[in-house]
Amino acid sequence: MNQENYKLPGGVEFSSITYEDILWQTGVFRYERTGSGRDKITFYWNAVKTKLGEIEEKNWCRLAEALIERENETQLLKDLIQWCTEHNYVKASAAEIRKDALQLHVARFFDDPQWIDFIPFNKKYRPEVLETANIVFVRNECCQKVGPVTQEQIDRSHAGTIACPFCGRWSRYIVLGTRLRPEPLDPCWDCDCNDPDMGCTMPSIDKSYACPLGSTDDKQMEVLDE
Ligand SMILES: [Zn+2]
Incomplete structure (x- = not known):
């Protein structure tokens, strides 16, 4: 992701955003019509509501990945993707799995002891976390x-x-x-x-x-x- 070229809602600098800022609140479906009569075209896209405002879903994914990279947590994301792939009971596509993993990562589920997978996930990838659980x-x-x-x-x-x-x-x-x-x-x-x-x-x-x-x-x- 080219961070310089991507405009964040509200003119926020990429270097100052946090996971909380882009926490996935809800997914929304949007459309826009242009032209009239035969030339009428409708555009559809998925968006994500965040604390910063609404972000188009594909941009949200790029932004989440860039933030994870900035925080040096790329390996943790890989672990989450692997975890979600191995527990993919609903047969989601690779792109959907990646999006799910990004949502889990941004919400920091792996640090939440209430998460159902807290023990098995951390046991496999971050055993030190369980020492104080x-x-x-x-x-x-x-x-x-x-x-x-x-x-x-x-x-x-x-x-x-x-x-x-x-x-x-x-x-x-x-x-x-x-x-x-x-x-x-x-x-x-x-x-x-x-x-x-x-x-x-x-x-x-x-x-x-x-x-x-x-x-x-x-x-x-x-x-x-x-
Ligand atoms: Zn049982």
Whole structure:
């Protein structure tokens, strides 16, 4: 994007704009008619309402990308695009995915613990973010497996339900425990046998081949063998 040639609404300088300024408030559909009779032509375009004013959608995308580049967050955008591509259940086009990722990026969803993908996304791309997160272990009715969510997701639970950390469905849940900080991230997260109260519950006979850590814990084995 050629920043010098692109006029921002209200004559704002590109160097002074922030993510908040261009936060996608709503998408709007616009048209304009010119000429009359047979020469009548109608132009259509999509626009985005922002704090700065209305910006044509394709310009909004270019502007968002330029801002991300200015903030040295191009890699983070790439990660978001990859994430959205891997979770593209509605079969959106590549251009739509890119637009969705730009919206998520500008709104800084990856920093919001209420975002349903906050834990899995950051676990994959920014594990350091999770070190200070408020992690709660729950078991949802649907999958009956122990998994992590954030306290903030529990705080905004809807009618006693939260999004299941395994299947994403909103279902009833029970809280099993809270991660104590600054305890390091539990390396057993990916393992269905991890229980926040009991620790590893994998039978010792399976550990040698099924444990992602590949270690054995004698004390734990004794308890389980009883
Ligand atoms: Zn589930």
